[in-house]
Amino acid sequence: MALGCWLCRAPSTSECILGELAEKYDYGPGTRMEEFCEVFQVKEKATGHSFSCKRFRKRDGRRVREIARNEAHMLKMIKHPNVLQLVDSFETRTEYILITEYATGKEVFEWLLELGRYSEQDASVVLHQVLTAVSHLHSLGIVHRDLKLETLMYHTRNGDTNIVLTDFHLAKMEGRRIREPCGTPEYLEGSSNKLCRLLFSAPEVVAKKKYGRPVDCWAVGVIMYILLSGNPPFYVECDDHANHDKSLYRQILAGNYEFDSPYWDEISDAAKDLVSKLLEVNQEHRMTAKEALAHEWTCGKAALDKDIKSGVCAQMKRNFAKRRWKKAFQVTTVVKHLMGNQRGTNERKRRTDVEMETEGETRSTDEEEAVGPEQKSQMSGLEEEEEKVCTKNQH
Known part of the structure; x- marks a missing residue:
């Protein structure tokens, strides 16, 4: 059944739809x-x-x-x-x-690690496309609410093609100001994606205040900060998860970030100016996507052509690689769980809609199980491969 039909009337029988598919x-x-x-x-x-x-x-x-x-x-x-x-x-x-x-290209994170040379101008091209898309969404009254590095992909394997935004399941029409924390309890509470989302969360979201389109501009500011330094703007070195999160909340709410040396020593003043205007704590004063598109750095006029690849690559590898591997292992766990339950598929299909909904509400799946010896071996292999790619490109 086509989309228009889906949104306008009840679905046809499953057999007819599966046959059409x-x-x-x-x-x-x-x-x-x-x-x-x-x-x-x-x-x-x-x-x-x-x-x-x-x-x-x-x-x-x-x-x-x-x-x-x-x-x-x-x-x-x-x-x-x-x-x-x-x-x-x-x-x-x-x-x-x-x-x-079907986007056949790589995520921006992977693209950056594989580049032989990388400069502010390359980052400017990426940010210009992201802001173009975000500005269009905002003109329609849509707030993406989940912008982060993982939602940015190249459309094809050719790195010169368009960047595309993905994952619109948490997007929302602005209308009146939104209050719910990104539409899901997992946004600021325990989940495998908690830290990732929190790193890109605007102060008004963390404070559970009403918010709107400015949250996307804050997220773009965080993305820009990472692309230019390899570091997140807000970061806490702490093994105690409870204290870690509280400290991170306080940093975000206060807009407490710095252009640390040596990571920002070679970055232009224009780039720092744009980051500062996007990471403005007061959402009423934060730069809009349309305004950011007109900024001299985004237009490429003030972005430097100096190679910053080695420093950015090293820091991104240090700060984000392990988080990505952890996500991969959690996905592997879910896939194994699904494969293990495949034998019961036919029986589940015979259940009534009411029975399936009840099961769906009460069922719980442990996606945080411990990493076994086999997975640890895979992690080691991934780390060695990442090291080789980064080292090779630096040379």
């Missing part, structure tokens, strides 16, 4: 897990073009069902070259299925 697409390999859904690569039979397929299981709870419907609704409204586009959508008795463009 099977007629149009072939499922490919490469299943992976994201925070709320499974992702597959599919190929359109008529054209041979590849697309990305997200499958949200209704039995995983009301929150997942709301997120699936919300992402479809938001993507339907957005037509922009720097946003991953919705192609098709389907709803069955047990699933929501979204077909989007």
Whole structure:
């Protein structure tokens, strides 16, 4: 069932919808897990073009069902070259299925590590595209609410192609000011993505005040800070998680960051000026996406061409690589869990909608299980590979 039909009337029978899906697409390999859904690569039979397929299981709870419907609704409204586009959508008795463009390029994080040379001008090109997309969203009254390094990807493997924004499941129409903390309790409470989201959270979100489009501009400021130094603007060295979070909250609320030496010694004053205006604590005075697009640094006029790759690469590897590996192992755990429950799939499909919803609300899955010897071995291999890539590019 096409998107317009999905949003306007009740779904047809699951058999008809699955048949329509099977007629149009072939499922490919490469299943992976994201925070709320499974992702597959599919190929359109008529054209041979590849697309990305997200499958949200209704039995995983009301929150997942709301997120699936919300992402479809938001993507339907957005037509922009720097946003991953919705192609098709389907709803069955047990699933929501979204077909989007397939981004074959790397995340910006990976792209930076593989560059032979990297300067402020390269970062300026990235930020200009991000701000162009964010400015378009804000013109539609949409707040992304989850901008971070992982949501920025190159559309194709060619690094000269467009940057695209992904993951719109937490996006929201601004309307009146928003109060809920990014739409999910996990945003500021315990979860595998907690620290990542917190690093990009604006003061008004941390303080649980009403907020709107300025939160995206704050997140862009954090992204820019990281791309120019390899460090997050707010960081606490502490093994005690409770005290760590409290200290991080206080830093964000006070806007307590610095342009530390030596990481910012070679960075232009224009870049620091833009970061400062985006990381303005008062959301009423924070620079807008449209204003940031007109800034001399974003336009490329004041961005320096000096190579800063070695310093940025080393710090990004130190600050973010282990977090990415941890996320990969948590995803592996979820995939193994799903594979282990595959035998019960047919039985679950015969359950009524009420039974599945009840199960979805009461079911709990432990995604934080300990890393075993085999996974530790994989982590070691990933670390060695990351070291080789970074060292090779520095030389």
